[in-house]
Amino acid sequence: MHEMPEPKTGDDALLSLTGVHTHIGEYHILQGVDLQVPRAGLTVLLGRNGAGKSTTLRTIMGLWHASRGTLRFDGEDITASRTPDIARRGIAFVPEDMGVFAGLTVQENLRLAAIGGRFDEARLAWIFGLFPALKRFWLRPGGTLSGGQKQMVAIARAIVEPRKxxxxxxxxxxxxxxxxxxxxxxxxALKARGTTILLVEQNFHFVRALGDHVAVMDDGRIVHTGTMAALDADEALQARLLGLHAGAVH
Incomplete structure (x- = not known):
């Protein structure tokens, strides 16, 4: 297995997980995760099906709580924090199922995430610039949208307020x-505004151009960290690491 470089510490790490274990019922999913997410970039989390990627995101968001270890965000310990408190600190989560409310319009889905239910019109205009199609189905119920349209809504809802x-x-x-x-x-565009992104993704062609940093999971642990540029340039390393998750879905 490729030797991991020393983890990032200090001001360049917006989020850090140290020795994080997560149990779901009788299952021990995360088994000592050490992960640092540098500020103002896109970190990609790769790994085979069942490696613990989604559990890592849900543990960060407080949907599942770590049974051991420490999570720190922007200098504060969030290990035992509740999901609403974590969200108020500036973290937003877009789950794999997108979580769009089928019976609400696109407008209503986004309004739920806006402070006080009020849109910042300048920010909304910026979001429409990112996803012009949102305007076309603004008043349509979420349940009538295609998968791609729902993904736009889910991401737009996550960024309707500024997020760290x-x-x-x-x-x-x-x-x-x-x-x-x-x-x-x-x-x-989000990276250009200084937003930090932690992305779970199986489409390596997609993330190799976008990612700044990469971490690979296997069996509930991080087994490789480094820059995406280094992974992209090293075919042997790709073959070894991407074999962990080639063709898998999570």
Whole structure:
């Protein structure tokens, strides 16, 4: 297994997990995760099906609590924090199932995430610039949208207020290439605004161009960390690490 470099510490790590264990019932899913997410970049979390990627995101968000270890965000210990408190600190989560409310319109889905139910019109205009199609189905119920449209809504809802960190689980799964390209442009625009992104994704072609940093999971642990540029340039390392999750879904 490829030797991991020394983890990032200090001001360049917006989020750090140290020795994090998570149990779900009788199952010991995360088994000592050490992960650092540097500020103002996109970190990709790779790994085979069942390696613990989604559990890592849910543990960060407080949907499941770590049974051991420490999570720190922006200098504060959030290990025992509740999900609403974590969200108020500036973390948003886009789950794999997108979580769009089927009976609410797109407008109502986004309004739920806006402080006081009120939109910042300038920010909303910026979001429409990222996802122009949102305007076309603004008043349509979420349940009538395609998968790609729902993904746009889910991400737009996560960024309707400024966030320090976005946790995004498998955003391109099952989407048409044109929608994937739209998501890539949106992520680049978010990075340009200083938003930090932690992305779980199986489409290596998609993330190799977007990612700044990469971490690979296997059996509930991080087994490789480094820059995406280094992984992209090393075919032997790709073959070894991507064999952990080639063709898998999570």
């Amino acid at each position: 960190l976005l946790l995004i689980d498998e955003p391109t799964k099952g989407l048409a290439p044109a929608i994937v390209d739209n998501l890539a442009d949106a992520f680049e």
